[in-house]
Amino acid sequence: MINYHNKKFKAISNSSNGEVSSEVVFHYIQVGNILTCEYAGGKIVKGHLIGLVDDKGNIDMRYHQVNDSGNIMTGTCKSTPEILPNGKIRLHESCASV
Incomplete structure (x- = not known):
């Protein structure tokens, strides 16, 4: 199992209707x-996620966040890890708002 403890991630791309940008940590x-995770930046004032990591490092998670317009967004996300040649982890995500 991949251990994500104390790791920080930034988005490199997003869907056209998503609010996550490279400013979000x-x-x-x-x-x-x-x-678990806390995140903020860009249009997202505050967000949290909770999930389960399987033996291959895949993450099944739920999130909630508040954007800079004062709206609450919630959803689900599944992340699949890719270990890069430099040892860093890239997460490929499929998310859906609820």
């Missing part, structure tokens, strides 16, 4: 297979 905390 995701700070992951992992205990066992439970992953």
